[in-house]
Amino acid sequence: MNKNSELIKLIEKTALNFNFKKISFKKLQNGKVNNSFLINDDENKKKYILRINSLKSNKFNISRKNEIIILNAIKEYEIAPKIVFSDPQLKFLITEYIDGSVCSKKNFSLNDRAILKKIIEKYQKIEIGLPKFNYLKHIEKYQKIISQKSIIDNKLKKRLEKFYPHLESFQNKNWSPVLCHHDLNPSNIIKTDKGMKIIDWEFAGYGHPEYDLHCIGLIDKGDFFFNELINIINDLWHMINNN
Structure with a gap:
């Protein structure tokens, strides 16, 4: 067949x-x-x-x-x-099928960023009966899966050990969750005749209101915590995908 x-x-x-x-x-x-x-x-x-x-x-x-x-x-x-x-x-x-041009880092203009920010603000107001996303459990699960297949190198292990207290404190704070795409990057954004569209919502959940803004660079890039949170999730994802 x-x-x-x-x-x-x-x-x-x-x-x-x-x-x-x-x-x-x-x-x-x-x-x-x-x-x-x-x-x-x-x-x-x-x-x-x-x-x-x-x-x-x-x-x-x-x-x-x-x-x-x-x-x-x-x-x-x-x-x-x-x-x-x-x-x-x-x-x-x-x-x-969304017919249009896929964005890239090179062609993502200031005007595109302004439009996207309004879209994020719009979907963050949508109320959905989903549980608050647990970033701590999410990363712990990734680490456990990787550990079952291979040995996590000492550099990453120390990085996680250093980050976990900050992540636990963050998770336990009383922040109000909103709809969050969790994989917002230019390749998931398409410009069409009917406006900007976002694809690939499979990682979406009820997450932190700043996560998507950090992902796409619409908020201070100097924030150590969110930079490390996003980078660790991406690094662990690649390790799982390559196993």
Whole structure:
């Protein structure tokens, strides 16, 4: 069975009105966690994104259920791809295709930053019944998973030991959580004719209101704590992904 046949077999379960003789698939550059394909529906002149979720999702502390809740909560704000079909078993997801130009560090202008800041302020006001994101447990889980597969070098171990007291103090503070993307970088931002859109919400949760602002550089870069928090999460993620 070739790859197209496998994908058709997968989306046949969706009961979407596809003429399978007139659709084609194009494999996209892999995201951080999944395999994604562009679906070209030639008959209806539409495009979709089919994302096949990685078996590593749990290792990355990703809640597919929460992701669906979040995408449904923000759909009316026109800032993210709309869900076309969500697999009940959460093995794959089909969303609308966002047609536009992907941002990069080089072409992310001051005006783009101003627009994005307003979008962040908008989605942070959306109330979602999710628990407060626990950054301490998140990093501890990453460290545990890595330790099961390999030895954490002394430099990283000392770095974590030094950081954990600060992280525990931060987590126990009475900050009010807001909707947080948690992976906000230019490659997840697309400029379209209908405005700026943000993709890849799989790491999203109810997090700290400054996290996304630090991620994208819209707030003081000299903040040691947030710089270290973001860098440690990214470094540990890469270690898990490479195992």
